[in-house]
Amino acid sequence: MEAACEAAKAGDWEELKRLVADGADVTCFDGEGKTPLMYAAERGNAEAVELLLRAGAPWNALSPSGLSAGDFAMDSAHQEAFDVLLNAGIQSELVLGAVARQTNKNGSDSSEDYLKERVAFSEDRLIDSDSKAVMMAWEKPLMEAHARAICSGGGGSILNIGFGMGLIDTAIQQYTPVKHTIIEAHPEVYDRMLHSGWGEKDNVKIIFGRWQDVLSQLESYDGIFFDTYGEYYEDMREFHQHLPVLLKPGGTYSYFNGLCGGNAFFHVVYCQLVALELGNLGYSTQFIPLPVKDCLEEKIWEGVKHKYWQLDTEKKQGQVILATNKRTSFEKKERVLGAEKNENEGPMWIPHPRTGIYYPKGQEAVMEGVPDTAASLRPTFWFRALDGVDSPRTFDAARHDLSFRHD
Numbered sequence: 260m261e262a263a264c265e266a267a268k269a270g271d272w273e274e275l276k277r278l279v280a281d282g283a284d285v286t287c288f289d290g291e292g293k294t295p296l297m298y299a300a301e302r303g304n305a306e307a308v309e310l311l312l313r314a315g316a317p318w319n320a321l322s323p324s325g326l327s328a329g330d331f332a333m334d335s336a337h338q339e340a341f342d343v344l345l346n347a348g349i350q351s352e353l354v355l356g357a358v359a360r361q362t363n364k365n366g367s368d369s370s371e372d373y374l375k376e377r378v379a380f381s382e383d384r385l386i387d388s389d390s391k392a393v394m395m396a397w398e399k400p401l402m403e404a405h406a407r408a409i410c411s412g413g414g415g416s417i418l419n420i421g422f423g424m425g426l427i428d429t430a431i432q433q434y435t436p437v438k439h440t441i442i443e444a445h446p447e448v449y450d451r452m453l454h455s456g457w458g459e460k461d462n463v464k465i466i467f468g469r470w471q472d473v474l475s476q477l478e479s480y481d482g483i484f485f486d487t488y489g490e491y492y493e494d495m496r497e498f499h500q501h502l503p504v505l506l507k508p509g510g511t512y513s514y515f516n517g518l519c520g521g522n523a524f525f526h527v528v529y530c531q532l533v534a535l536e537l538g539n540l541g542y543s544t545q546f547i548p549l550p551v552k553d554c555l556e557e558k559i560w561e562g563v564k565h566k567y568w569q570l571d572t573e574k575k576q577g578q579v580i581l582a583t584n585k586r587t588s589f590e591k592k593e594r595v596l597g598a599e600k601n602e603n604e605g606p607m608w609i610p611h612p613r614t615g616i617y618y619p620k621g622q623e624a625v626m627e628g629v630p631d632t633a634a635s636l637r638p639t640f641w642f643r644a645l646d647g648v649d650s651p652r653t654f655d656a657a658r659h660d661l662s663f664r665h666d
């Protein structure tokens with residue numbers, strides 16, 4: 260049962276190849292809670308990683324310490340194995356996202372419950388009725404970095420979606436924008452904004468309501484920041500579809516990038532996924548790593564139900580994302596993963612003619628939303644820092660648990 264684990268752990272690739280050809284179980288976990296794919300990734304054997312993925316090994320399985328095969332490749336600095344896993348993760352999320360959009364025709368109403376519930380403010384946090392943090396003070400340096408990024412063009416006309424504790428709006432005001440529009444949907448947060456004088460600022464326009472419902476009141480902006488709560492990746496993705504209208508040419512967009520804030524590799528997958536999807540809209544994307552130290556301390560999270568960011572960004576890549584209105588080009592690579600063949604019934608997974616990605620035969624519809632460039636690997640440019648930006652920020656990651664565990 261664990262033969263594939265043993266062979267991979269020992270680095271016996273010939274034996275592993277033989278076992279895979281004989282149909283061995285490649286989804287197995289050994290006594291240490293590791294999979295053959297994790298061992299192959301840790302040893303940097305990109306060929307074995309590809310072989311195992313093709314044979315059905317889950318890219319998103321987690322070890323008992325919460326590490327995936329991609330984390331093992333990343334921590335051992337095996338770029339090639341890492342890239343293969345990254346590609347597998349992106350393709351899988353793209354296809355699953357497309358499937359989810361096909362099957363959930365009702366659209367997103369994810370924030371509706373939260374918006375009806377009470378929230379509680381204190382000096383260092385804004386909490387929902389379920390003790391989940393909507394916003395926390397440790398994010399202040401992140402918010403300041405986002406403000407600096409979106410106001411980099413001189414702070415002309417700025418849009419912020421989601422007021423929360425007003426940290427980013429306070430930072431935006433430092434750049435004295437000509438016009439500063441804030442959209443906020445929660446009635447109590449909105450009341451608090453008014454009580455604290457935000458409605459009386461000359462350059463501030465507050466729009467009360469869900470961004471989805473007030474789009475017709477919006478103009479186009481030099482800088483946009485998106486940070487809502489109680490919404491899903493799909494909501495943000497939907498917002499991105501409006502960027503070509505909302506963002507002026509040469510403008511800058513940024514978002515709270517806490518996607519998959521508990522696993523470094525999954526976070527990278529989602530950074531690349533967002534970059535890919537923004538690229539499809541014509542935007543180039545840059546990630547700026549920023550260290551977030553305070554949030555790693557236990558006491559910061561006392562009384563909070565879910566720790567939505569737990570990555571040490573001094574060691575790993577950071578969170579701020581920028582997208583500017585420049586056209587970008589992607590190199591095309593014909594690498595495809597997930598191919599599986601059943602000799603009796605013909606191929607079950609076939610290559611998609613436009614993207615080159617393998618998809619389940621008869622399920623052409625799932626490929627509709629998948630960008631042409633989805634099969635391309637991009638350089639992992641997010642490992643570098645950018646001069647002039649010295650602090651960071653994120654998103655609610657509870658809903659981004661991509662992990663696969665073997666029972």
Ligand SMILES: C[S@@+](CC[C@H](N)C(=O)[O-])C[C@H]1O[C@@H](n2cnc3c(N)ncnc32)[C@H](O)[C@@H]1O
Pocket residue numbers: 370393394402420421422423424425426427428442443444445448468469470471486487488489490
């Ligand atoms: C994480 S907080 C924003 C924190 C803010 N960036 C700051 O610096 O304090 C998210 C905010 O988005 C608001 N929100 C949630 N869903 C929304 C939606 N659909 N449209 C507009 N605002 C929304 C929440 O009420 C909350 O105030």
